[in-house]
Amino acid sequence: MLNIIKVSNDQQFNEVGAGIIAGLLQSNPRAILGLATGSTPVGVYSHLIELYKQGLVSFAKAQSFNLDEYIGLAADHPESYRRFMNEKLFNHVDIDLMNTHVPDGTAADPEKAAQEYTRMLEDAGQVDLQLLGIGHNGHIGFNEPADELQANTHVVELKKDTRAANARFFNSIDEVPTHAMTMGIASILKSRQILLMARGASKADILARALTGPLTTQCPATLLQTHPNVVVLVDEAAGGRLS
Template sequence: MLNIIKVNNEQQFNETGASLIASLLQINPRANLGLATGSTPVGVYKRLIELYNEGLVSFKDAQSYNLDEYIGLPDNHPESYRRFMNEKLFDHIDIQKQNTHVPSGNAENLEQAADDYNRLLEDAGLIDLQLLGLGHNGHIGFNEPAEELQGPTHIVTLDEVTRNANARFFNSIDEVPTHAITMGIGSILKAKQILLMAKGADKAEILATALKGPLTTKCPASFLQTHANVVVLVDQAAGRLL
């Protein structure tokens, strides 16, 4: 079931997203949070930090599991997702760092690292709330359009659309990694609830394709239509075709 929430401005977007996460933690302090990177959730994380500083939410008993990580970037690289999460959220709240999990993009055996992350997810039980952004090509996590999709955590070759979209964070396209490790579609769809967030007119068409079009591996986000509890948080520009 899709529950679409349209908001009018950036403040409402961030407030709504943060409130959904904070409400879950208030009910279930030991919640398993599936977290995402990219520009879309940054304001939501900032608002969560504010709620934490106001004493309205605590993360000290929560566990977090990130969707993905670039392969080949050191953990302290400015664009690594481990550093992103530390700087945008973890360093500013009371979550225990050992309870924050990001796939390893620097393991000697990457296939083993993917298997290890799958076991970690299985041992954790279900993700209570999984945050997702939406790629311009319909990817969620780093599950790119393909002839077939993989269910568990796996290694993926990044689509050129994705690399070009992310090049703005690097000095040049040549610095953007070509591979990543990502939760698979199956792992994502196991979450109890999914929060898909999208902003901007450039996401309107792919969002409509994902939520209203046919199920297809050429648009991985279309498989969200099969989930029983998806909240879609959009601004007016991104949601104009819904």
């Protein structure tokens, strides 16, 4: 079931997104959160930090698993997703860093590290809320369009357009890693609830395709249609083609 929430400005977007996460933690302090990076959730995380400072939410008993990480970037690299999460959320709330998990982009054996990440996910239990963005080509996590999709955490070669879209965070596209480690589609779909977030007119077409088009591995986000509990949070521009 898809529950589409349209908001009119960034403040509402951040408040609604943070409210969904905070509400979960208030009802289930031991919740397992599936977290995402990128520009879309930054404001949501910032609002969560404010709620924490106000004493309205605690992460002390929660666990988190991030969707993905670049291969080859150390945890302290300015564009690593581990550093992103530390700077945008973890360092400012009461979560135990030992309970935060991000794929190891510098593992000597990335394939083995991916298998270990899958094992950690399975041992932890079902993710209560999985945050997602959506790529312009329909990727979720770094599950790129392909003839076949991987079920579990795996190493993926990034598409040229994905690297181009992420180049804005680097000095040039040449610095954007060519590979990443990502949770697989099955791992994402096992979550109890999914929160898909999108902003801006550039996401309107792919979002409409993902939520209303035919299921296809060439647009991995279409597989979200098979999940029983998806909340779609969009601004007016991104949701312009959604009823």
